Amino acid sequence: MAFEQATIGMGGEMGxxxxxxxxxxxxxxxxxxxxSAREP
Incomplete structure (x- = not known):
């Protein structure tokens, strides 16, 4: 969730x-x- 919030915060500045x-x-x-992780 924190990662998504950070992305949204960046997106707000860019549009x-x-x-x-x-x-x-x-x-x-x-x-x-x-x-890729599932199939090495």
Missing amino acids: GRTMREVVGILNACLTTFAE
Whole structure:
């Protein structure tokens, strides 16, 4: 939750649209990392 709040705080400065793009990129990276961790 703290990580999401920090991302939203950064997004507020850059703009809502940019925030969504950043969140999407972060989610994609986290998903890829999780899948890689499951399949070494």
